[in-house]
Amino acid sequence: MTTTARPRIAVLDYGIGNLRSAERALVKMGADAVLVTEADQARGADGVVLPGVGAFGPCAEALRNSGLESVALRALEAQTPFLGICVGLQLLYSGSQEDPTAKGLGAFPGAVIGLPEGEKRPQMQWNRLVATRGDSVLMSGDADGSWVYFVHSYAPVPGPETVATCDYGGPVVAAVESGPIWGTQFHPEKSADAGLAFLGRFVAACAKEN
Amino acid sequence: MRTTRVIPCLDVTGGRVVKGVGFVDLTDAGDPAELAQRYGEEGADEVVLLDITASSDERDTLISVVERTAERIFVPLTVGGGVRSVEDARRLLRAGADKVSMNTAALANPSLVAEVAAIFGRQCVVVAIDAKRRQGGWEVVTHGGRRPTGLDAVTWAVLAQRLGAGELLVTSMDRDGTRSGYDLELLSGITAATSVPVIASGGVGGLEDLVAGAAVGGADAVLAASIFHFGSHTVAEAKSAMAQAGLVVRPS
Numbered sequence: 196m197t198t199t200a201r202p203r204i205a206v207l208d209y210g211i212g213n214l215r216s217a218e219r220a221l222v223k224m225g226a227d228a229v230l231v232t233e234a235d236q237a238r239g240a241d242g243v244v245l246p247g248v249g250a251f252g253p254c255a256e257a258l259r260n261s262g263l264e265s266v267a268l269r270a271l272e273a274q275t276p277f278l279g280i281c282v283g284l285q286l287l288y289s290g291s292q293e294d295p296t297a298k299g300l301g302a303f304p305g306a307v308i309g310l311p312e313g314e315k316r317p318q319m320q321w322n323r324l325v326a327t328r329g330d331s332v333l334m335s336g337d338a339d340g341s342w343v344y345f346v347h348s349y350a351p352v353p354g355p356e357t358v359a360t361c362d363y364g365g366p367v368v369a370a371v372e373s374g375p376i377w378g379t380q381f382h383p384e385k386s387a388d389a390g391l392a393f394l395g396r397f398v399a400a401c402a403k404e405n
Numbered sequence: 406m407r408t409t410r411v412i413p414c415l416d417v418t419g420g421r422v423v424k425g426v427g428f429v430d431l432t433d434a435g436d437p438a439e440l441a442q443r444y445g446e447e448g449a450d451e452v453v454l455l456d457i458t459a460s461s462d463e464r465d466t467l468i469s470v471v472e473r474t475a476e477r478i479f480v481p482l483t484v485g486g487g488v489r490s491v492e493d494a495r496r497l498l499r500a501g502a503d504k505v506s507m508n509t510a511a512l513a514n515p516s517l518v519a520e521v522a523a524i525f526g527r528q529c530v531v532v533a534i535d536a537k538r539r540q541g542g543w544e545v546v547t548h549g550g551r552r553p554t555g556l557d558a559v560t561w562a563v564l565a566q567r568l569g570a571g572e573l574l575v576t577s578m579d580r581d582g583t584r585s586g587y588d589l590e591l592l593s594g595i596t597a598a599t600s601v602p603v604i605a606s607g608g609v610g611g612l613e614d615l616v617a618g619a620a621v622g623g624a625d626a627v628l629a630a631s632i633f634h635f636g637s638h639t640v641a642e643a644k645s646a647m648a649q650a651g652l653v654v655r656p657s
Contacts, residue, residue, distance in 0.1 A: 211525075211526075212498060212503075212525060212526070212529065213475075213498050213499070213502060213503055213529075215475065215499075215500075215501050216475060216479070219476065220479060248525070248526050248529065249526025249527075249528065249529075250526060315407075315600055315601065315602060315625070316600070316601075317528055317601075317602075319528065319571065319602045320407070320408045320409075320410060320450075320602070320625065321408050321410065321450055321655040322406060322408060323406070342655040342656070344450075344480065344481060346481075346528045346571075347528075361406070363406065384479065385479065385481050385503065386479070386480075387445065387448075387479050387480055388479075390479065391479060
């Protein structure tokens with residue numbers, strides 16, 4: 196994809212995991228994506244991506260210590276297009292059962308809880324999305340029913356921001372959306388063409404801000 | 406819903422994909438990045454890349470292979486071989502690996518598993534277990550099956566999970582390269598004793614072996630190398646055989 200005005204997307208690099216694939220996938224979908232390690236580098240970005248792997252507490256702590264939490268909070272307050280991925284989605288909530296003392300960003304009031312009893316943890320597999328709200332931009336196109344890759348042991352309790360679930364011992368929140376604030380519990384950057392389509396929709400939303 | 410993953414495995418040495426019988430008699434099967442891309446396009450659910458020589462002087466070669474491979478696929482990539490320290494794991498993850506697999510180093514230094522899990526999360530920690538049958542069970546072996554450890558494979562699997570493994574890659578060294586099917590009893594033994602995902606490996610000769618690994622062995626993912634590399638079967642054929650047998654797979 197080539198456009199004259201590629202939206203600038205800041206991928207918050209706070210020292211957690213493999214972020215190159217997210218960066219490459221966003222570039223492939225038409226963004227000028229940059230890994231940012233300092234708050235200044237994110238200034239003027241048209242969109243912010245908050246990745247996250249591992250556990251809630253260490254991610255929340257690393258985000259805070261990196262000085263990038265302020266970038267996330269500012270973007271949420273300014274209603275800049277925002278995409279939380281995996282633990283990045285969970286960080287949009289106030290807290291998680293995984294690390295009860297750790298504080299999230301609090302964009303959504305609900306709690307993050309463990310996957311249903313009796314299922315393997317983590318859910319480490321591809322699963323099929325079920326759209327739960329008709330007005331979602333994130334879940335538009337042929338997103339309903341598409342297959343995406345999950346690696347997680349926790350997920351938010353369903354709330355009004357839930358736009359998709361997957362079946363894992365019952366419906367488990369797979370995607371959230373409230374205005375320009377989006378989150379995917381799955382890894383769109385690891386979900387082949389179906390995943391790239393989600394990132395394409397995010398890039399398009401950021402382009403509107405451009 | 407539980408979905409079974411199909412994982413082509415690239416055994417790499419000196420930057421090339423090779424596959425031999427029981428890790429000897431290596432035959433060249435191509436460029437890892439190119440093969441990985443082809444598998445990604447064919448519907449592979451993940452790709453595993455194992456450096457089977459991984460001497461320390463070859464580590465830079467491995468990093469560049471991982472970088473080139475990660476650039477060409479948009480499905481998860483697991484890399485194993487030569488991970489002996491937290492720093493080795495970090496370099497592979499930064500190069501584009503989503504998970505790192507540890508084998509000999511995990512046995513020599515079990516706390517490495519715990520350290521890597523604590524820093525990068527359990528989801529990126531795979532412990533690879535090479536097992537050989539012995540009276541009354543299976544023994545963990547290393548160095549392509551040449552070196553016995555005396556350790557019971559099921560016991561080690563349970564311990565590895567407790568240490569922080571988020572996934573177990575279980576290879577039967579009796580079956581590896583023989584095309585006679587997975588060691589289903591080994592898989593059942595380990596899946597029954599653990600609660601993290603288990604990848605079946607070693608011995609696939611045909612599509613029915615993949616089906617059995619999941620349906621009988623209880624594996625969450627089925628791994629194969631030569632049947633894919635040498636064109637006997639495609640990933641899509643593997644998935645349709647599995648779907649026909651009643652397993653849930655991501656359509657390719």
